Amino acid sequence: MISRSEANDLVSKWASEGTRLRVDFRSVDTNFSVEGSMELAAEDIFRVRLRDAGFIEFHLDSFWGLEYFDPNSTHVPLDRRISHNHAGEVQETAAGIVGWSKPERYLFILEIVG
Numbered sequence: 747m748i749s750r751s752e753a754n755d756l757v758s759k760w761a762s763e764g765t766r767l768r769v770d771f772r773s774v775d776t777n778f779s780v781e782g783s784m785e786l787a788a789e790d791i792f793r794v795r796l797r798d799a800g801f802i803e804f805h806l807d808s809f810w811g812l813e814y815f816d817p818n819s820t821h822v823p824l825d826r827r828i829s830h831n832h833a834g835e836v837q838e839t840a841a842g843i844v845g846w847s848k849p850e851r852y853l854f855i856l857e858i859v860g
Contacts, residue, residue, distance in 0.1 A: 757787035
């Protein structure tokens with residue numbers, strides 16, 4: 747598990763570098779996946795800019811757990827890191843943050859590298 751401070755440091759780095767991100771959210775009644783770049787990392791808020799389509803803001807209260815995910819160190823095969831984006835183009839994801847909260851809510855923020 748990583749602290750909020752560590753997560754904010756990574757997200758702030760992504761924001762300053764303009765890193766392309768894939769954000770997936772899953773819950774009992776809502777699922778979505780978007781691409782964009784991190785705009786804000788505050789104590790409990792992550793805001794993702796969706797290019798010309800506005801933004802999505804996540805308010806993660808103290809019940810959210812966060813974990814750093816590095817597919818290289820966990821030996822995730824390359825074919826499991828490659829998917830198709832919303833335009834049907836092939837993309838590869840890299841390191842990211844995985845969040846979870848009850849009841850069954852998951853947030854994946856993954857760096858797009860190719």
